[in-house]
Amino acid sequence: MSQYLHFIRVDTDKCEGRMQCMRVCPTQAIRVRKNKATIIEEKCIDCGECINACPSNAIIPLTDPFGELTKFRHTVAIPSPALYAQFGHKIMPDKILNGLKKLGFDDAFDLAPSCGEVSFAIQEFLREHKGPKPMISNACPTIVRLIQVKYPSLINHLTPLDIPREIAGREIKKKKSKRYGLKEKEIGTFYITPCPAKMISIKQPAGKQKSYLDGAISISDIYGPLLSAMENVENESYNKSLENLCILGMGWAMVGGICRTLRLKNSLAVSGLTETIKVFDDIEKGKLKHIDYIEAYSCPQGCVGGSLTVENLYISYNKILKIIEALEFQKIKACPDIQKVRKKYAQDYFFKKGKLEPRPLKPLNEDLAIAIKKRKEKEEIFASLPKIDCGACGSPTCMAFAEDVVKGEAKLTDCVIRKDK
Amino acid sequence: MHAEVELSLNFDIKGRNFSKAGTISTKIKEILQELGIPMSIIRRTAIAAYEAEMNVVMYADKAQLTLCLTPAGISIIINDEGPGIEDIKQAMEEGFSTATDEIREMGFGAGMGLPNIKKNSDKMKISSIPGKGTSLDIFFNLSKVSEQ
Numbered sequence: 334m335s336q337y338l339h340f341i342r343v344d345t346d347k348c349e350g351r352m353q354c355m356r357v358c359p360t361q362a363i364r365v366r367k368n369k370a371t372i373i374e375e376k377c378i379d380c381g382e383c384i385n386a387c388p389s390n391a392i393i394p395l396t397d398p399f400g401e402l403t404k405f406r407h408t409v410a411i412p413s414p415a416l417y418a419q420f421g422h423k424i425m426p427d428k429i430l431n432g433l434k435k436l437g438f439d440d441a442f443d444l445a446p447s448c449g450e451v452s453f454a455i456q457e458f459l460r461e462h463k464g465p466k467p468m469i470s471n472a473c474p475t476i477v478r479l480i481q482v483k484y485p486s487l488i489n490h491l492t493p494l495d496i497p498r499e500i501a502g503r504e505i506k507k508k509k510s511k512r513y514g515l516k517e518k519e520i521g522t523f524y525i526t527p528c529p530a531k532m533i534s535i536k537q538p539a540g541k542q543k544s545y546l547d548g549a550i551s552i553s554d555i556y557g558p559l560l561s562a563m564e565n566v567e568n569e570s571y572n573k574s575l576e577n578l579c580i581l582g583m584g585w586a587m588v589g590g591i592c593r594t595l596r597l598k599n600s601l602a603v604s605g606l607t608e609t610i611k612v613f614d615d616i617e618k619g620k621l622k623h624i625d626y627i628e629a630y631s632c633p634q635g636c637v638g639g640s641l642t643v644e645n646l647y648i649s650y651n652k653i654l655k656i657i658e659a660l661e662f663q664k665i666k667a668c669p670d671i672q673k674v675r676k677k678y679a680q681d682y683f684f685k686k687g688k689l690e691p692r693p694l695k696p697l698n699e700d701l702a703i704a705i706k707k708r709k710e711k712e713e714i715f716a717s718l719p720k721i722d723c724g725a726c727g728s729p730t731c732m733a734f735a736e737d738v739v740k741g742e743a744k745l746t747d748c749v750i751r752k753d754k
Numbered sequence: 755m756h757a758e759v760e761l762s763l764n765f766d767i768k769g770r771n772f773s774k775a776g777t778i779s780t781k782i783k784e785i786l787q788e789l790g791i792p793m794s795i796i797r798r799t800a801i802a803a804y805e806a807e808m809n810v811v812m813y814a815d816k817a818q819l820t821l822c823l824t825p826a827g828i829s830i831i832i833n834d835e836g837p838g839i840e841d842i843k844q845a846m847e848e849g850f851s852t853a854t855d856e857i858r859e860m861g862f863g864a865g866m867g868l869p870n871i872k873k874n875s876d877k878m879k880i881s882s883i884p885g886k887g888t889s890l891d892i893f894f895n896l897s898k899v900s901e902q
Contacts, residue, residue, distance in 0.1 A: 483787075486797045614780050617797065618804040619870075696790025701899060702759045702825045704789045709761045736788075 339377050340395040340532040341384065343370045347391035354383035354392060355729045359606040360482065364737070365727040375694060378478040379530040380606055380631045381640035394529035394641060397548035399555075402437060405521030405547070407513055409505050410438040411498060412525035414445055414586035415636040416552055417656075418649030424563065425574035432563035436555070438523070442505060445582025446669055447497040452581040452595050453674040454494055454683040459597070459625055467601070467616065467624035468492050472585065474534035475631035476609065477689070484613050485691030495685040497585065498524050498531075499538075502545030524549045527639025528632060551641035572663075580660040581668055586653045588635035591628050594657065602628040604635050697739065711735045719750040761823040767810045769836065775811040779803035782821055786828070792899060798874040799828055799894050805867045805874075806890055810834050812857050814887065827876070828894040838884040846872065846880075 350368035362376035363383060370383075370391070383392045402408045410433040417426045426443060433441035455470075462468060471477050471491045480487050502524075506517040513520075524531055526549040535544045584590025589602035601624050603612045609629045615621050632638035637653060638646035677683065697711075698704040715735040726747040728734035737743035745751070763785075765778045783800040791799075803819075810817040814836030822829040839845045846868050853863020872878045877893040 486793045614776065617783065617800055618776060618779060619801050691793070693787065693790075693793075697788055699790065701789065701791075701896065705759050705761050705823050705825065708785065708789060708823075709759075712761070712763065 339372065339374055339379055340529045340536070341372065341377070341379060341381065342393050342395055343372065344391045344393055345369050347389050349389050349391070351388055352724050352727075353386040353388055355724060355727075357382045357386040358729065359610070360479075361729050361733050363729070364742075365724075376482070378475050378482055378631075379533050380475045380479075381529050382606070384529070384640045394532070394551060396526065396529065396532055396551040396554065396641070397523070399437075399550065401548050402521060402523070406515050406519040407439050407509055408437075408521040408523060409509065410434075410436075410441040410523050410525055410550075411444055411501055411505070411546070412441070413498070413527050413531075413552070413636055413639075414448065414583055414653070415527040415639060415642060415649070416525050417583070418586055418637045418652045419552060419556060419642060419644045420560075420563075422652055422655060423568070423571070425569065425571065425578075427569055427574050427577055428563055428566050429559070431566045432559050433525075433555075435562040435566065436558055440509075442501060443577075443579075443582075444497055444501055445579040445585070447501040447504075447582065448585040449579040449581030450669045450674050450677070451494060451497045451500065451683060452584070452591055453669060453671055454678050455492060455591065455626070456595055456597070457675065457678045458492060458494060462625075465490050466622050467627045469616075470591065470626070470628045472496055472591075472628075473630045473632075473636075474530040475528070475606075476629045477534075478530075478692075479606070479609070479631070480613070481689070481692040482694060483610075484617065485693045487613060487616060488689055488691050490616065491689060493685055494683045496534075497582075499545050499685075500683065506545060521547045523547060525552060525555060526550065527552050527636045527642045529641065530631070552639070553641045553643055556643045575656070575659060575663065578656065578660060579668060580657055583653055583656055583660075586636050587650050588628060588630050590635065590653065590657070592626065597626050599624055600626040600628065604630040604638065605633045606631050697736075707739050711739045714738050714745065717751060718748060721750070723750065725749050759824060761821075763821045765819045765821070767807055767814075767817045767819055767832075767834075769811060769813070769815045769817075769834075771811060775808060776804055778819055779807050782830070785821070785823075789823070791828075791896065795828075795894055795896070795899070799830075802871045802874040802892055802894075803830055805871050806830065806832050806892065808862060809867050809888075809890075810836075812853060812862055813837060817887075825896060827896045830890075830892045832890045833887065834889075835887045838886055838888050839880075839882040840884050842880055842882060 348369045350365050352365050354370050355363040360376045362373045364371050430441040469490045502522040506520050509520045510517045524546050532549045535546045538544045581594045584594040588604035592600040592602050603609050634646045634650045637649040696704050697707040718731040720731045722730045726734050728737050779800050782803050786796045814834035817832050817834035820831045844850050848869045849865040851863045851865035857863040875892040876895045879891040882888040
C-alpha cells in the first residue's frame with residue numbers, strides 16, 4: 334500500500350500515451366512508460382492540471398458518487414462558494430441551496446458565513462502574530478502539499494487556523510446530532526468541490542487526525558442535475574438575496590477575495606502554480622518579509638478556476654466580483670459579528686488540531702556521499718543528452734530522464750536521439 | 755575516504771540582468787534538496803547564494819559561480835569582474851551601501867547583503883582588487899550531517 338493517497342487515477346484503457354499530462358505536471362510527477370501515463374505518488378500534489386490537459390479524458394478525479402448519501406441518516410450539502418459562481422448572475426446562492434435540497438440532501442449549508450468567520454479569525458491571528466512572515470493561507474490543499482513537498486522550510490508560514498469547510502462540518506455534526514438525536518457519524522456532510530484536491534484533504538487531511546467531512550461531490554457531476562432541480566425553485570428578488578450573503582465569505586471563491594474583503598494592509602494574492610512557485614522562491618530567499626499575508630491558489634483565479642468546475646473561470650470570477658461589489662456599494666453588512674468571532678477565537682474554536690509535517694522528496698540516497706556521487710552521475714548523463722526535452726523517452730525533460738536513469742527507473746537506451754559515444 | 759567524492763558545477767551570472775536574478779540560487783536549492791541536506795542548511799545556503807548573486811547583478815559586469823559539494827560541506831565561490839570593493843571592512847558594516855537610487859527603488863542595495871551572507875554561512879572569505887573585481891568564498895559545514 335502506498336503511503337500517500339491520491340484522488341487522480343489514469344484509466345489505462347483510455348490512455349493513449351500522448352504525454353500532454355507529463356508536460357504540464359508542475360512537479361514532474363508523471364512518466365509515460367509503455368505508452369501509458371503513470372503517476373509518481375511521492376511527487377504528486379493533486380493539483381489536477383493533468384485532468385485538464387488530457388486529450389483522451391483518461392485522467393479521472395475520484396470524487397464520491399451520489400449514491401454515498403444513502404449511507405447516512407441525515408445528509409447535508411456544503412457547497413464551496415465557487416458553486417455560486419457557476420450559474421448566471423440571476424441565480425443567487427439561496428436558490429442554489431434550495432436546489433441542492435431538491436436533489437435529495439436533507440439540508441444545504443451556506444459556507445460563506447463560516448468563511449467570513451475564518452476571515453475575521455485570520456485578521457485576529459495576524460494582529461498578534463510575531464512569528465515568520467509572510468503567513469500563507471492554507472485554504473488550498475494543493476498549496477499545502479506543494480509546501481510540504483517542495484518548500485518544507487516554509488511549513489511554519491502556513492496559518493494554523495482550520496479551514497472553513499472543516500469547521501462547518503464539525504459544527505454541523507455537533508448541532509444536527511443533538512437536534513435529531515443521531516450519532517455524529519450518522520450525519521453525512523458532503524462538500525461540493527471545485528477540485529479533486531479537496532478530496533484528499535478529506536480522506537487524508539494534512540496534519541490532522543480526521544476530517545469532519547464525509548465526502549466530496551464534484552461541481553461538474555452535480556451541475557446538470559442541479560440545474561434541472563432549480564427549475565421549480567422560486568426566485569427571490571436580487572436585493573433580498575444579497576441581504577442573506579456574507580461578503581467576507583464570498584471572497585473565498587476567488588483569488589484576492591480574502592485580502593480584498595478584509596482590507597488587509599500588506600497582503601499579496603497569487604494564483605496558478607507557476608506563479609505561486611515564483612512567489613515561494615522569493616519567500617525562501619528572504620525577499621517578502623514586508624508582506625503579512627499571502628493568499629495562494631493552485632488554480633488560476635482561485636477556486637472558481639478548479640478543474641471540476643463548469644463555467645469559464647473568468648466569467649465565474651466576474652460573477653463573484655460583481656456580488657462583492659454590489660454588497661460593498663449597497664453597504665449591506667451581512668457579516669459575522671466580530672465580537673462573537675473574537676470570543677470563539679479566544680476559545681480556540683478556529684485552531685487546527687495536530688501539527689503539519691513536511692513531506693520532502695526522498696533524496697538520491699540516504700548516505701550523503703553516495704547521493705553526491707549519484708548527483709554527479711546525473712550531471713554527466715545529462716551532458717550526453719540532446720537537451721531538447723522531447724519527451725519521447727517518457728520523462729518530461731532531459732534532466733528528469735537523467736535522474737530516472739540514475740535511480741534505475743529508466744535505461745539510457747530509452748533516449749531515441751542520443752548517439753552512443 | 756569520502757574526500758574524492760565531489761560534485762562541482764559552474765554557473766555564469768551576468769551583471770544588470772535583473773530579470774534572471776535569483777535563478778541560480780533557486781537551482782542550488784533544488785540540488786541540495788535532491789541530496790537530502792537538512793532544511794535549515796538549505797535555507798541558509800539559499801539566502802546567502804541569493805545575496806551573493808544579487809551583488810553581482812547589481813554591481814559587477816559578470817561572474818562565475820562555482821558550487822562545490824563534498825560530504826564535508828558546501829562551498830560557493832564567486833569571482834566577478836567589476837569595480838571591486840575599495841574598503842572591505844566598511845562594506846561588511848550593516849547598512850553601508852554604494853547602491854544607486856535606481857537600485858534602491860527596486861528594493862535592493864540596503865547594505866545588508868554581505869553582512870547577511872556572513873550571518874548565514876559558516877565561513878566567509880572576501881578579497882577584492884578595486885577596478886578589477888571581487889572574490890567571495892563561502893562555506894557551509896556538512897560534517898555533522900555526514901557523520902549520522
